Amino acid sequence: MNKFLSKGETLIFIGILIGVFIISGSLDFTEIFLEFAHNHEQWELDELVVTFALQSIVIFVFLLRKIKQLRINVKRREKTEKLLRFAMKEKNRIYGIIAHDLTSPFNSIIGYSDYLLNKYNSISLEKKMKMIGQILDTGKNAHDLLNNLLEWSSNISGKNVFYPRKYNLNELIGNSISIINDHAKNKKIKLNIDIPEELTVYCDERMMWTILRNLLTNAIKFTHRGGDILLSASQNESNTEIIVSDSGVGIKPENLKKLFGEDIDFSTVGTEDERGTGLGLMLCKEFVERHEGKITVESEFGKGTKFKVLFPLNAAVKVKT
Numbered sequence: 206m207n208k209f210l211s212k213g214e215t216l217i218f219i220g221i222l223i224g225v226f227i228i229s230g231s232l233d234f235t236e237i238f239l240e241f242a243h244n245h246e247q248w249e250l251d252e253l254v255v256t257f258a259l260q261s262i263v264i265f266v267f268l269l270r271k272i273k274q275l276r277i278n279v280k281r282r283e284k285t286e287k288l289l290r291f292a293m294k295e296k297n298r299i300y301g302i303i304a305h306d307l308t309s310p311f312n313s314i315i316g317y318s319d320y321l322l323n324k325y326n327s328i329s330l331e332k333k334m335k336m337i338g339q340i341l342d343t344g345k346n347a348h349d350l351l352n353n354l355l356e357w358s359s360n361i362s363g364k365n366v367f368y369p370r371k372y373n374l375n376e377l378i379g380n381s382i383s384i385i386n387d388h389a390k391n392k393k394i395k396l397n398i399d400i401p402e403e404l405t406v407y408c409d410e411r412m413m414w415t416i417l418r419n420l421l422t423n424a425i426k427f428t429h430r431g432g433d434i435l436l437s438a439s440q441n442e443s444n445t446e447i448i449v450s451d452s453g454v455g456i457k458p459e460n461l462k463k464l465f466g467e468d469i470d471f472s473t474v475g476t477e478d479e480r481g482t483g484l485g486l487m488l489c490k491e492f493v494e495r496h497e498g499k500i501t502v503e504s505e506f507g508k509g510t511k512f513k514v515l516f517p518l519n520a521a522v523k524v525k526t
Contacts, residue, residue: 310347314340338391342477345388349422349485356415356488367495369409374438374445375400377410378417385421392477393430396421399437406438406445406516412492419485420449420512426475427510428453443518444498450511456504464502465490489514 317340321333382398389396406413417436424434432452439446454476456464464486493500496516504510 310343310350313343314347317343342388342391349418352415352418354484367409367412369407369496371405371407372410372413374404374406374447375402377406377408377413378436385418385425388422389425389434392425392428392432394425394428395433397433397435399435401438401440404438404440404445406447407518408496408516409492412495416489416492416514417447417449419489420514423485423512424449424451424453424510427451427455427473429476445516445518447514447516448511450509452509455506455508455510456502457506461502461504465500 317336321328321336325333378398382396386396421434421436428434428451434449434451437448437450460473490500493514493516498517499515501513502510503513
């Protein structure tokens with residue numbers, strides 16, 4: 206070897222070679238050092254030290270890379286475990302909603318329908334109309350819950366396509382608001398709309414309607430018969446602001462922070478025992494944030510609640526899938 210390599214190059218080559226063999230597990234460090242020293246007694250001690258120093262560097266670099274890879278693997282495993290825990294939590298939550306919150310309205314519908322079928326001729330017209338109205342309201346609540354479940358499921362599975370564009374807000378809500386208005390009329394609640402004729406908003410159409418549907422349905426749920434709800438909007442140079450305010454029961458201060466909590470299953474009963482799951486407001490928050498917007502709430506217990514939603518103008522929003 207010395208015919209082709211200088212003594213220094215030979216030291217480097219031997220040091221690296223021995224390091225590789227030790228790393229691979231085919232050689233023992235102590236045995237190699239003693240054997241090499243015995244067979245090269247003519248070499249100076251400092252030359253041997255240099256050789257094995259090079260070998261140690263090779264081992265050190267190898268170990269650093271191994272440690273880095275181990276850290277990456279640990280982070281991946283922790284991320285996978287976190288996703289699995291989240292998936293299990295969401296699956297259990299869906300099962301809970303289906304088992305209780307979704308079966309309850311259907312039990313009510315079946316119960317009222319069965320009573321009307323068997324007692325139809327013996328009950329007053331007023332009672333019949335009241336029960337039919339209860340069946341209608343219960344059916345609408347079940348429909349809203351199903352819509353939220355489907356939206357939520359699509360959102361957490363990443364199947365929701367986000368396609369924002371500019372819309373006239375009045376035109377956007379015009380075709381769908383009648384459904385909400387019918388719901389309000391059943392409780393004799395007046396739904397007022399105050400939106401400038403030419404006001405536009407940059408949003409995903411389906412997500413926007415999901416946000417408005419949930420906020421308005423929530424307002425109806427917590428407003429007494431004969432109350433008022435106002436849907437208003439305004440715009441400045443950077444944002445479109447949409448406000449849903451009601452004259453309902455309001456929210457206790459200690460419950461305000463629970464409204465958008467993902468880890469807290471928080472829901473209260475409406476003024477006429479309407480039930481919910483908390484999914485609606487959680488969806489609102491997720492969809493508003495998808496637009497890089499912000500949702501806030503102001504409330505005074507016993508006097509009413511106001512939800513404010515800010516949508517940035519199109520320059521701040523990017524299309525995502």
